Amino acid sequence: MKTTAVLLAAVTLSCAAGVGASPALGAGAPTPTTPPSTVATTASGGAVAASPVATTAIPASAPAAGGTPRVPRTIPDAPARVRAVLTRFAVSAPTWAVGAAAPTIALRLDASRITAARAQLRVEDRTTRRVVLRQSLGTVRSGVDVTAALTQRLAARPGTYRLRLIARDQTGRRIVRARSLVVAAPAPAPAPPAAPVAPPAAKDGYVFPVRGRCNFRSLxxxxxxxxxxxxxxxxxxxxxxxxxxxxxxxxxxxxxxxxxxxxxxxxxxxxxxxxxxxxxxxxxxxxxxxxxxxxxxxxxxxxxxxxxxxxxxxxxxxxxxxxxxxxxxxxxxxxxxxxxxxxxxxxxxx
The missing domain is CATH 2.70.70.10 (Glucose Permease (Domain IIA))
Known part of the structure; x- marks a missing residue:
């Protein structure tokens, strides 16, 4: 009876110690490095040390600089793998006079879900049918009106061109549209005014009927x-x-x-x-x-x-x-x- 009573008392004390420590752990307090030992009494009345109770350390959350909590980085939605439709492709002016501001390219893609496409403008010489320039328009998101100025490199090449827009959507499909553009050469400098031809003097009320260079005797x-x-x-x-x-x-x-x-x-x-x-x-x-x-x-x-x-x-x-x-x-x-x-x-x- 005496041995049984001692064992019950030891178990009761151990449970009480565990219940008392729970709030501290829940509050994020560090776990003691030396766990409490339970004491058991042998049948002969001698006390022996019990094995230590295994515990797991719970790390505290690390605050960001200034004490504010860290905000997870927002990850943008990936473009949907759906077909895009080119609903607009326009050039602000059909003719580009050298020295004037560059014409503007305007385009828009639409789709059933938010998607994107890579777009490029290819400038083709209508006479030789060769591509003379390429201009990247980057990634175009659906549902957004996009504008870009035509590259100034074309200003140095007067001629007639086809502007071919090529867009590749997330399904791999190519969308192609074309517009025409004339790059006008600079107007030639005006020629100096010609020296005025002095009109013939009247002779007895008559004047020669033609003003300027002429010929009436040789043929x-x-x-x-x-x-x-x-x-x-x-x-x-x-x-x-x-x-x-x-x-x-x-x-x-x-x-x-x-x-x-x-x-x-x-x-x-x-x-x-x-x-x-x-x-x-x-x-x-x-x-x-x-x-x-x-x-x-x-x-x-x-x-x-x-x-x-x-x-x-x-x-x-x-x-x-x-x-x-x-x-x-x-x-x-x-x-x-x-x-x-x-x-x-x-x-x-x-």
Missing amino acids: GAQRFHSAREAGRAHNGQDIGTFSGFPPVVAVTAATVSQVFYDGAGGGWTIIFVGDDRIDYGYLHLRAGSIVVRPGQRVAAGQRVADAGNSGGDYEPHLHFEMRPTPWSAHRGDAVDPMPLLAGLPNTCEG
């Missing part, structure tokens, strides 16, 4: 009454203008009688009735250049049109013709203009 076909097809004769004097379209002016004071298009070969024509009672015809005038109308008075040297090649003639010139008035009644009575023209100051070279 036989230009002359009055030179042969034409079907036995016809040339009824005027041609004043060549070296492939240009210089102004033509009234040879003398006159009234504009007619302005019309001669479908028989004369092209745009003005007929003047001179104050000297001579009719003057200007033929093959440049289309759209006539600045006078029937009934209008003109002074000697006043611009009336530009030399031209309307009516089928290939080289610009002025066909200058003189007839007694009225014009339509004297086709066979044309007067040789050379004596008048040769005596007027002019800028012709031959």
Whole structure:
């Protein structure tokens, strides 16, 4: 009986010690390095040391700098493996003038779930069909409008290009779209203004009818009454203008009688009735250049049109013709203009 009582007392004390230590462990207190021993009494009454109770250390949570708890790093959602659709691809301007701001590329991908795609812009020369530049647009997330300026490297290469957008979504599918772009070369510097050609001085109320470079003496076909097809004769004097379209002016004071298009070969024509009672015809005038109308008075040297090649003639010139008035009644009575023209100051070279 005595031995039994001693054993019960030892067990009771051991349980009481364990219950008392629980709150401290739960609060994160360190576990004692030397665990308590239980004492047992042998049947003979001698005390023996019991084996130590095994325990596990519970480490305290380490606070971050400043005593605040650590926040786990947020891991972004992985893009879904779904097909993406390119719902927008645009270029802000069809033409890029060198020196201006670069055009902007705009694109947007959409999908049934949040996903992403790698995008690249390839610039192809439309003439050679070769890729001249590549521009990475990075990873494009679905549902987001993306804009990027076109690379400035293209500004140094004027030409016509195809901008090909290539995007590869998470399924591996390629999405391709294309737009056109013209890179315009810098405008050439304006040429210095040409030295003005001094108009011929009037001589007894008459001036030479062409302003600028000209030629009216050297070619036989230009002359009055030179042969034409079907036995016809040339009824005027041609004043060549070296492939240009210089102004033509009234040879003398006159009234504009007619302005019309001669479908028989004369092209745009003005007929003047001179104050000297001579009719003057200007033929093959440049289309759209006539600045006078029937009934209008003109002074000697006043611009009336530009030399031209309307009516089928290939080289610009002025066909200058003189007839007694009225014009339509004297086709066979044309007067040789050379004596008048040769005596007027002019800028012709031959």
